[in-house]
Amino acid sequence: MRQYILRRVGYSLVSLFLLSLVIFLFVRVTGDPVSLLVEPGASPEDIENMRRQFGLDRPLWVQYWHFMASLATGDLGLSFYYRTPVLELYFQRLPNSLLLAAVAMGLSLLIGIPSGILAAVRVGGFWDSAGKIFALLGLSLPSFWVGLVLILFFSVYLGWLPSSGSGTTLHLLMPAFTLGWYFAAAHMRLTRSSMLEVLGSEYIKLARLKGLPEALVIGKHAFKNALIPVITLAGINLVVMINVAVVVETVFAWPGIGRLLYEGITFRDFPIVQGVVIIGGGMIVLVNLLVDIFYALIDPRIRLES
Amino acid sequence: MTVTTHPVVATAPTPPTAFWRLQGFPLIPALILLFIAFVAVFADVLAPYDPQIGSLARRFRPPAWQEGGSLAHLLGTDHVGRDVLSRLIFGARVSMIVGITAVLVAGGIGTLLGIVSGYLGGWADQVIMRLTDTWLALPALTFAIFLAAIVGPSELNIILILGLVYWTRYARVIRGEVLSLKQREFVRLAIVAGCSKRVIMWRHILPNVINSAVVLATLMLGVVIVTEASLSFLGVGVPPPKPAWGLMMADGKKGLMVGYWWLTVLPGICIMLMVLSANLLGDWLRVKLDPQLRQL
Numbered sequence: 001m002r003q004y005i006l007r008r009v010g011y012s013l014v015s016l017f018l019l020s021l022v023i024f025l026f027v028r029v030t031g032d033p034v035s036l037l038v039e040p041g042a043s044p045e046d047i048e049n050m051r052r053q054f055g056l057d058r059p060l061w062v063q064y065w066h067f068m069a070s071l072a073t074g075d076l077g078l079s080f081y082y083r084t085p086v087l088e089l090y091f092q093r094l095p096n097s098l099l100l101a102a103v104a105m106g107l108s109l110l111i112g113i114p115s116g117i118l119a120a121v122r123v124g125g126f127w128d129s130a131g132k133i134f135a136l137l138g139l140s141l142p143s144f145w146v147g148l149v150l151i152l153f154f155s156v157y158l159g160w161l162p163s164s165g166s167g168t169t170l171h172l173l174m175p176a177f178t179l180g181w182y183f184a185a186a187h188m189r190l191t192r193s194s195m196l197e198v199l200g201s202e203y204i205k206l207a208r209l210k211g212l213p214e215a216l217v218i219g220k221h222a223f224k225n226a227l228i229p230v231i232t233l234a235g236i237n238l239v240v241m242i243n244v245a246v247v248v249e250t251v252f253a254w255p256g257i258g259r260l261l262y263e264g265i266t267f268r269d270f271p272i273v274q275g276v277v278i279i280g281g282g283m284i285v286l287v288n289l290l291v292d293i294f295y296a297l298i299d300p301r302i303r304l305e306s
Numbered sequence: 307m308t309v310t311t312h313p314v315v316a317t318a319p320t321p322p323t324a325f326w327r328l329q330g331f332p333l334i335p336a337l338i339l340l341f342i343a344f345v346a347v348f349a350d351v352l353a354p355y356d357p358q359i360g361s362l363a364r365r366f367r368p369p370a371w372q373e374g375g376s377l378a379h380l381l382g383t384d385h386v387g388r389d390v391l392s393r394l395i396f397g398a399r400v401s402m403i404v405g406i407t408a409v410l411v412a413g414g415i416g417t418l419l420g421i422v423s424g425y426l427g428g429w430a431d432q433v434i435m436r437l438t439d440t441w442l443a444l445p446a447l448t449f450a451i452f453l454a455a456i457v458g459p460s461e462l463n464i465i466l467i468l469g470l471v472y473w474t475r476y477a478r479v480i481r482g483e484v485l486s487l488k489q490r491e492f493v494r495l496a497i498v499a500g501c502s503k504r505v506i507m508w509r510h511i512l513p514n515v516i517n518s519a520v521v522l523a524t525l526m527l528g529v530v531i532v533t534e535a536s537l538s539f540l541g542v543g544v545p546p547p548k549p550a551w552g553l554m555m556a557d558g559k560k561g562l563m564v565g566y567w568w569l570t571v572l573p574g575i576c577i578m579l580m581v582l583s584a585n586l587l588g589d590w591l592r593v594k595l596d597p598q599l600r601q602l
Contacts, residue, residue, distance in 0.1 A: 011436070018440040027456060140581040142532045144539050145555060145574035148562060156565055163563065243445040247536050251559075261448065265455055265542055277444065277452040284443040 004296050012289040019281045023274065024067050028060065076278065077271035081263070086275035089260060094242075096166060097256035100179065100249070101241040103172050105234060107180035108187055113230065115184075116191025120199065120226075121218060131188055138185035147178040147251035164253035175252040179245055183237050190233055195226040228298075232291055239287045243280040332590050335583035342580055346399040353392035354380075357549040360388030366561060369568050382568045385560055390568060393549040394576055400550045401580060404465055405531045409523045411469025412530070416476020417519050421507050423477065424484025434477065441474045447536060454542035464543055468530050476522055483515050517595050524588035528581035535577050551577050 034051050042050070051057055070076075076086040119131040154174060155163035162171050198204060199222055207217045246258030253259065257276060264272030345352060365387040370380050381390040423434035453467045487493060488511075496506050535552030537543030544550035546557075551573040558569025 011439070014436050015440045015443060018437060019443060022440065022444075023452075026453065136582065136585060140528060140532075140585055141578055142535050142539075142552070142574065142581075144536060145570070145577065148555065148559065148570045149574065152562060152565075152567055152570070156563060240445060244447050246447060246451065247539065250540060261451065262540060265451060265540060268455075270455060273452055273455045277448055280448050281440075281444045284445070285440075288443070 001296065005293055008289055008292045008296075012285050015285045016282060019285065020068060020071060020278070021064070023278060023281075024064055027274070028063070071278070076275035079264075079269055079272050081267045081269045081272075086271050089272065090257065090275060090279060093255060093257050093260050096254065097242045097245060097249075097258070100172065100175055100245060100254055100256055101238055103176040104179035104183070104241055104245075105238050107176055108182075108184040108237075109230075109234060111180070111184040112187030113191050113227075116188040116230075117195055117218070117223065117226075119188070119192045120195035123196070128192075131192070135185035135188050138181045141181075142247075143178050143182055144247045144251050146181060147174065147248055150174045150178060151251070164251075166254055171252075171254075175245075175248050175254050178251070179241060179248045183241065186237070187230060187234065191226065191230050194229050195222060198222045198226045232295070236284075236287055236291060239283050243276075243283070330590060330593075332583075332586040335586040338579050338583040339587065342398050342576075342583075343402060345395055346402040349396045349399045353389075353395040355389035355392040357388065357393045357396040358547045360384065360386045362387050366566055368566075381572060382566075384554070384557060384569055390554075390572060393554055394551070394572060396549040397551045397554060397573065397576065398580075400461070400544055400548060401531055401534065401577070404461065404468070404534050404544070404550075405527050405580075408465045408468035408472070408530045408534070409526050411465060412472040412526060413476055413519050413523050415469060416473035417480050417512075417515065419473065420477040420480025421484055421511055421515065424481040425488060425503070425507050425511060431481075435481075438474045438477050441471075444471075446471050447533060450533060450537055451540065451542055454537060459537075459542050459545045461544055461548070464534060464537060467537075468533060471533075472526060472530060475526065476519065479518055479522060480515050483518055484511055487511055487514055521588065521592045521595055524584060524591055527584040527588070531577065531581055531584070 034047055074087055076090075078084065079086055079089055082089060115127070115131045115134065118127040122128055151163045151174065154161040161174055162168075165171055199218075204217060204222055207221045208214075212221075242257055244258075245254075245256060246261050248254070249256045249258035250262045257280075260272060261276045263269065264276065360383060364379070364383050365385055367376065367379050367383040367387075368374050369382045369390075370377050372382075379389050379391070381394065383389055384393070419434050419438075423431045450467050450471045453470065454463065457463045457467070493506060493510055496510050501510070534543055535550070535555070538550045538552030539556045541556065544553055546553055554573040555570050558566070558573070561569050
């Protein structure tokens with residue numbers, strides 16, 4: 001067990017190392033990093049000073065060492081626009097992103113799990129097809145378009161919901177649904193296949209042979225076990241949601257991480273863009289590690305396998 | 307075991323092969339894709355106006371069937387008076403070119419790395435798979451934005467960025483296939499016959515994984531097009547005044563609150579039709595061409 005965890009942690013560290021290397025190299029190989037790190041319109045002397053200050057005149061491996069050293073202390077640089085550390089800005093916005101992601105996740109599970117179960121119980125039936133279409137639509141529609149159409153209906157035509165901003169529960173509904181729909185499709189598919197697998201197992205056959213009512217077999221015996229992979233995916237997706245909400249947050253002017261990223265793009269505030277990408281990648285590596293360890297804890301087969 | 311030359315019970319007549327292969331063929335999605343491709347190729351002939359030049363005197367005209375609309379601009383005009391229909395038609399070209407080439411770039415990188423990783427094994431496999439894991443940790447859209455922020459927006463850059471972001475899925479699937487192909491007789495015989503590793507990978511492995519690569523490409527087309535539209539929408543994709551569907555929606559957002567619905571709804575419908583069709587076609591191909599991929 002300890003060996004398994006140690007190896008997983010090792011893999012994650014390798015991933016984090018590669019992640020930093022990829023980001024570091026892309027910034028330096030694809031162009032002059034000074035032009036990204038210095039505000040647009042800076043004078044040539046300032047640029048030269050900056051080059052020296054950032055150590056960009058030194059060999060690449062020295063630069064990488066410094067890049068890593070500042071990363072290790074949580075220093076992601078200063079935002080040009082706000083003149084505050086990127087990390088500070090990030091933590092200011094994080095609660096908003098978490099709130100949006102949590103509500104969106106709640107909605108997506110509320111839609112995804114029941115429709116997935118219905119589809120599995122009636123394979124090939126009406127609900128199965130309806131669920132498939134719903135899932136396919138969720139995956140095919142660009143989320144910003146869904147957002148804009150929702151605004152058009154509920155804000156412009158009906159005037160029921162505020163089109164942008166934050167503060168009240170009403171502000172949350174449209175962005176959360178837009179974000180949640182995309183993920184509902186994934187949750188529905190997984191619930192369906194996981195449910196089908198469980199329904200085919202021996203203990204479900206036994207429960208049926210015992211003469212238990214079908215509702216009890218599905219609702220109690222099958223559902224509980226089928227839920228484990230779905231909850232795991234939901235955990236991972238919660239972190240993914242925080243990091244992919246940029247489009248939704250832009251459409252609804254929701255003040256989260258995604259909006260921060262968008263501001264970083266429009267104000268050409270590169271430290272913000274870089275910071276958001278690094279933290280996002282790190283978060284996902286971490287959550288994958290936690291899921292692996294959690295699975296090893298609950299399922300001995302996994303830790304004995306490798 | 308008895309061998310009978312004359313079966314007593316006639317089995318159900320098997321349908322002709324050609325028909326079987328087309329069973330469940332998503333005809334409508336295929337036609338939609340063909341239509342979009344046709345429009346993209348003949349955009350110059352089909353579009354009634356120049357997609358990039360408008361006239362402010364004719365801005366925000368609604369579609370022809372609405373009050374105030376005219377047959378001169380069937381689908382209305384945008385905030386600088388450009389004809390929406392013409393922009394949609396040329397937008398099909400942008401989406402097709404970016405979508406298909408980006409999928410090819412991603413497929414090229416992913417298939418190559420997948421074959422090398424699966425066939426060579428050992429440290430090459432380790433390095434490539436760790437790299438794939440790392441890549442998967444980066445949220446695709448955020449990573450694409452990051453790259454676009456570095457290199458600046460242009461059509462070519464978008465294609466390269468999308469290719470660089472989406473190769474991982476190919477690498478994973480192709481590697482899995484190569485691992486099983488490696489054990490097959492024809493590969494072992496090729497080794498015995500003295501073929502070099504490069505020849506085996508190129509001549510014996512590659513043709514056998516092309517099927518999967520094609521299926522994946524169809525499925526990826528939708529993802530790539532949505533991402534391109536999202537990038538354009540955020541202002542780091544296809545640069546204005548080029549007529550890209552995502553860009554049109556970003557522009558259309560300005561008129562949304564006063565009810566100029568056609569500027570956002572119409573390009574969105576185009577994207578939806580294209581992506582949905584690609585996904586349906588890809589799903590069908592997956593089941594028909596490659597049983598191994600059904601679990602995807």
